Amino acid sequence: MAQRSGAPLTRRRTRAYRLTRTAALTLSLVVGGVWWAQDDEGTVPAAAGPHDGGVAVASAGDSRGPAATRSPAPAALPxxxxxxxxxxxxxxxxxxxPLGLDAERRLTTPPVDDAKVVGWYQGGPSPGESGTAVAVGHxxxxxxxxxxxxxxxxxxxxTIEARRxxxxxxxxxxxxVTTYEKAHFPDQEVYGSTGRPELRVITCGGRFSTQTGYESNLVVFxxxxxxxxxxxxxxxxxxRA
Structure with missing residues (x-):
């Protein structure tokens, strides 16, 4: 499968390279978000855990003003x-x-040999639990x-359904649904808790470069x-559960 150095980059090789790079780059922003949001002690970012006090995310169909009328939210689950x-x-x-952190406290990725699975960050909330849960996939x-x-x-x-x-x-x-460039990824907006059970689903987004991979990540709030x-x-x- 190896090719000679300096050989022309064929269309087939470009595609193979693109897909291979995806395995390492699909979750680059998730990794970055977890890494950049650490405190001095190197703990997992509190934004990914089940606590309150994060930045609220204003979005379509989700008015948070005092006059907003919404159906009562279900109680958070254990x-x-x-x-x-x-x-x-x-x-x-x-x-x-389940996904965890590697030795450098970076989020691991779903297995490349099973592209149809979704990874769930087990260091954060489980489905329906209070806080901002994170699911990622290729x-x-x-x-x-x-x-x-x-x-x-x-x-x-x-809707998105998570079975427990x-x-x-x-x-x-x-x-x-928003796409963020890697260089300007808003950790607090994405991972910050809003005081209610929320979910972020993350994958690759934006244009693809053979040098750096996907330039962005797509985030579903x-x-x-x-x-x-x-x-x-x-x-x-x-x-009881």
Missing amino acids: PSPAVSLTVPHLGIEAPVV RDTRTGPAVFAALRTLRPGR ADGRIAVYTVDK AHLTQVRAFPNHPARRGG
């Missing part, structure tokens, strides 16, 4: 790991794998389009609007 992620409008139904890999290939077409008002291990489904409604039981899941006893 912790329970994510099992799968579904985006009905895009036909996405993917299993979830846009494409060396084998072709990946789980979030069509994520850029998602629009405000659509306890059988409940946290349903989030999309507030906005969503908030919890419904909790329901997964069909045929065993009933919880005593109301």
Whole structure:
């Protein structure tokens, strides 16, 4: 598969290089966000955890003014790991794998050899839990389009469903879909807690360069609007997960 040094860059080689680079670059902004937001002790950014006090995100269909009228938000759920992620409008139904931090406290990536899985940052909130949860996935890999290939077409008002291990489904409604350049990634806006259960779904975005990979990341902002039981899941006893 190796090619001679100085040989012309063919279209096929360009495509292969593009997809290979994606594996390392798809989550570059997530990695950057986690890394840059650390404090002096090197802990995971508080913005990714289940606490209040972050910057509120104003977005389409989500007025936060005093006169705003919204349906009562469901109560935050206790912790329970994510099992799968579904985006009905895009036909996405993917299993979830937990993601952690590497030795340098950078977010790891979903496996490249299984491009149809979604990674969920297990150091942050689980589905429906208070705080800003983070889910990430590849846009494409060396084998072709990946789980979030069509994520850029998602629009405000659509839903994202995260099934939990306890059988409940946290349903989030999309507030906005925004693309940020790597050089100007707004950590606090993306990862900051708004005082309610929210979700960020992140993948590659923008133009692709054979030198630096994707120039941007696409971020879906969503908030919890419904909790329901997964069909045929065993009933919880005593109301416990």
